[in-house]
Amino acid sequence: MTIGRRAAGTAALVLASSVLVTTAAPASAATLPTGARSLEAVNYSGHYVRHTGGLGRLDPVTSTSPAQTRLDATFTVVNGLASPSCHSFQTRDGLFLRHHDWRLRVDANTGDATFRADATFCAVDGSVAGSVSLTSYNYPNRRIRHRDFGLWLDTQQDTAAFRADSSFRIAAPWAPRTNRNPVIPGLFADPHVISAGGRYHLYATTDGYAGWGGTYHKAFSSADLVNWTDHGVVLDHGPDVSWADDSAWAPAVAAANGRYYMYFSGGAASGNTAKQLGVAVSDSPTGPFRDALGRPLIAAGRYSGQAIDPMVFTDDDGRSYLYWGQGAARVVPLNGDMTSFDPAQVRVITPAGYNEAPFVFKRNGTYYLMWSENDTRSEDYRVAYATGTSPLGPWTKRGVVLQKRLEAGIKGTGHHSVVRAPGTDTWHIVYHRFAVPAGNGTNREVAVDRMEFAADGTIRPVTPTL
Template sequence: MRILPVLALSALATGLVVVLPGGPAAAAALPTGARSLESVNYPGRFVRHAGALGQLEAVTSGSTAQVRRDATFTVVNGLAAPGCYSLQTRDGLFLRHRDFRLRVDANTGDATFRADATFCAVDGAQAGSVALVSYNYPDRRVRHRDFALWLDPYQDTAAFRADSSFRLAAPWAPKTTKGPVIPGLFADPHIAAFGGRYYLYPTTDGYAGWGGTYYKAFSSTDLVNWTDHGVILDHGPDVSWADDSAWAPAVAAANGRYYLYFSGGAASGDTTKQLGVAVADSPTGPFRDALGRPLVRGGQFAGGQAIDPMVFTDDNGQSYLYWGQGVARAVPLGSDMVSFDPAQVRVVTPAGYNEAPFVFKRAGLYYLMWSENDTRSEDYRVAYATGSSPLGPWTNRGVVLSKRLDAGVKGTGHHSVVRAPGTDTWYMAYHRFAVPAGNGTNRETTIDRMDFNADGTIRPVVPTL
């Protein structure tokens, strides 16, 4: 991977007009989700991977199931830039270039792979078609040559433009299973309902060492169809004290505004994590750092790591901040939502706790939930306790969500809970290893219903595909 000029990277990452040799090309927006890519100048031939290598091949309804599957990709959030795109196979691999040859490989999460697997879309040679510009080689486009797919320098000729243009077609192998609710790699989802609409705030995943730097917001009216509202906070330009480890956001509404609580660290090698808070006038941002410094400093309290913030607001309007890996802490927030009295911080760590505290209230009963084990383990899971106040004391009720190996579902955890407005219907959003080829840094977000027994205990949530 080579280093790009700052202006070139900025244009590609934000979806602005990309200027290539031979004149300007207008940026194009791609719909996310399952698609097949048909050649403009060879109708009936589609982008497909045969083994690992990318090629152009004729595909029809009579083609084998494997050919149709190999000619289907999911357009997802760009692994290296949110304004661009990556193409994921049905087997969880990503289309990328290596030595300028197109192939599919598993996402290693390092900067080179993410850049090699990210493409920015511009208008193609014919109306409605697109061309895919390399993120890290912006003078090169994906094109077919002798029906093999290459990344070649742009040529201002009709032949090259046709060879590098594709129509987005219905997928040859439609997805038949439920989830993920957001195409692509996202984890640690915080779900909330504001103004009768649902909002999801996840960690952007797919980075080695969980080194993502930005957050996106998604919204829905039905928990099925989600709108991507883009980047709402980016540690790079928006947070002076953190430039790495953009983890596990949570959003709360108060004072007619919206408060985003987040984890942050430094890319310099310092492993200390801290908690911040940002504020916006809309649940979809943009958010700005409310303090210009951490809300909870790394090492401010002995034991545990300052990550995974969550805010619960009780019926009387009092809000509480919860956080911590290894040790769970809680404290009443000030009415400004950006301050607290350190002397009031309380340790509330239940047995089996690792991280991701979440608190809600139903029918007068308080629920403290958390994740057990390591997020890299297939045994990552959710447990809970009940209590009579936001600070306990708590009665441990055991595990409520765990892996389902018969369906290939592993690593189910770091959840959040939302109640459908005006009802007693509840849902749990959580992440799992991406199905089928995910792991602890390649995770996806899904949602399942959460039901209760007559005594208020939660019935085990069965992960669904």
């Protein structure tokens, strides 16, 4: 299944057709906010969707209920695992609400297409004002409803009782999050952040896919690196990129020529597993972006190592440099059009311990080259850095600055970017980690922490936070 705007549109068409057949009037798509929420039954006041013993139920919850009950009745509404236009519901212990044999239960995300579809639900208007009904993504004629206080995925019926049993009010969470991280709800990785137009703009790999087979890129923006606005899909490999239809990895954006250039990794689902680098362009940092070349900027096999993880650094003189590569780190000055370069100027700059995800910035005349060590599936994935006197080096390795913190349950901290608050010497590092507590190398989330410098310009070790 190719997941993205095409699949979402198909599901929406099927849903609209199903609703027209089985109800007196077609239901309309409902707005469902992301973040921590609880779901209250419209016809059983004070009864909320919760999970217990692995199964979804409808139970009474009050402020005096045990803490575990309130936790079990709290879900994080996230980007739909199978479609960005729908939603998935993540428990506080990292599981997802899904249907199996028509019963609603919570399970760990396996990342395969069947699980993603089973755990994705599209919101339509419920039976009373302000309520929603949740339609199955892969069985659009079925909705979540409570029956004998169990949660089931049942075929839609044109009755008042069914409409009430399948409608829920979106309520404040019984167990609100108190942690700062993750900064955007859901599964995302490889974050790249820039400052533009008075806001921070974040781009990330959409995660939660077996084999990292995501197909689209999203953009988020924030005024404070804490509260983020989701700007939706800004580039979809299915309809928007002719030479790639999956492996939408590691988007990185640079501003030049009054425009915004997104560099990204892409692959073909047809069996060619080799990755290539592309570049897309937009007049806005929030997209939409369009493929600038109609072909890869760097084709698979052109250089040794895997062609992934692009990043562009622009120096004070306006010259931009493209960095990329897994296994080998390369750099090349970009031409003024930001979409071409002289192959004769490509240089290998692989530091000791390097695996992937190069990132370069400049502070007080010193250039910093940062990268990720070890495999992204390893809890030992981490960030190291070197310093140099030019964007091309030479580079002197300084050590590891970000790594796992097992006493807090934080693992796999890596593939980062760095941003400076405009007009200050305040810096932040944005990175991914295994989703806490049940994540792994394909179920990752995005975190932000302060990054500070010693008097000699070295980077102090960053303590990853919850």
